[in-house]
């Protein structure tokens with residue numbers, strides 16, 4: 455299954471991103487949760503504003519859908535600066551980055567999403583630009599090529615990455631502030647759902663907001679998406695009000711269960727428990743059994759199942775925890791490991 459086709463996917467396509475625009479908080483006070491990052495960032499921004507200089511470069515790391523782009527927008531907003539958005543994969547050549555850098559105005563915020571996917575030559579150009587506000591533009595080709603240094607006005611890079619570990623140390627070191635975003639608690643997600651419902655003009659009951667929050671896998675993007683599906687259901691089958699019944703019915707239609715697992719997650723757990731007696735079993739065997747690509751199971755279902763304590767990765771393969779058996783309504787074998795124990799991780 456295409457990841458973005460899943461209602462519980464943490465990723466978003468272009469259409470969804472444009473739908474999300476209306477739901478983004480526009481300042482730090484409206485940004486729910488992530489208390490530590492919010493406090494630290496607020497200090498960095500206030501100090502820079504007080505000094506009248508651009509703040510240090512900011513690196514935001516964490517899984518998709520937790521608010522990195524939103525925070526970048528808030529940073530620009532709080533600084534009263536212009537935000538320029540691009541991403542690692544969009545920059546194919548160093549020249550693409552040179553063109554962006556040389557068009558920046560003083561104090562601009564340059565948001566570089568998926569910064570870990572920048573090509574090496576662009577990465578090296580970025581080091582120089584971040585450190586010395588300078589870029590070397592190469593003119594001509596081959597032996598006749600010359601490099602012309604161009605100075606840039608002071609600006610701030612906000613880099614976002616889902617894989618902070620992949621960033622080379624020299625790049626990581628050029629960020630004066632790094633904030634790591636973590637999965638949200640249910641009460642924070644509930645606050646986001648209530649706020650988003652208000653923005654969408656949907657009347658929502660508190661227990662319905664809680665129901666949506668608890669099935670959203672700790673991720674605001676998923677919470678907002680489930681809210682839109684509940685709104686659809688309420689408009690088509692109900693009275694337009696998102697009450698608990700509407701929430702439960704809609705999420706049943708989309709096969710998202712009370713712990714946030716969808717059809718693929720449950721298929722993986724079921725295969726693990728019933729076909730392989732709880733494992734250990736290799737990932738590719740498991741993927742073939744559920745009729746999916748290995749990569750889909752590895753990147754889409756497994757991280758959530760491991761995080762929730764349903765599955766464990768061991769050197770001999772994947773195993774189901776006691777919680778997995780219980781969640782499927784099955785009796786765990788006597789030697790099943792507890793949900794929290796998690797086995798020994800091998801990577």
Ligand SMILES: Nc1ncnc2c1ncn2[C@@H]1O[C@H](COP(=O)(O)OP(=O)(O)OP(=O)(O)O)[C@@H](O)[C@H]1O
Pocket residue numbers: 464465466474475477478479484485486487488517518519520521522523524525567614616646674675678
């Ligand atoms: N703390 C928050 N409070 C309220 N809404 C939030 C919060 N964090 C994220 N959202 C909402 O969740 C959606 C996804 O957020 P965002 O696009 O910022 O995530 P992201 O981490 O940049 O994702 P990606 O890595 O896929 O680019 C947006 O609609 C945003 O408004």
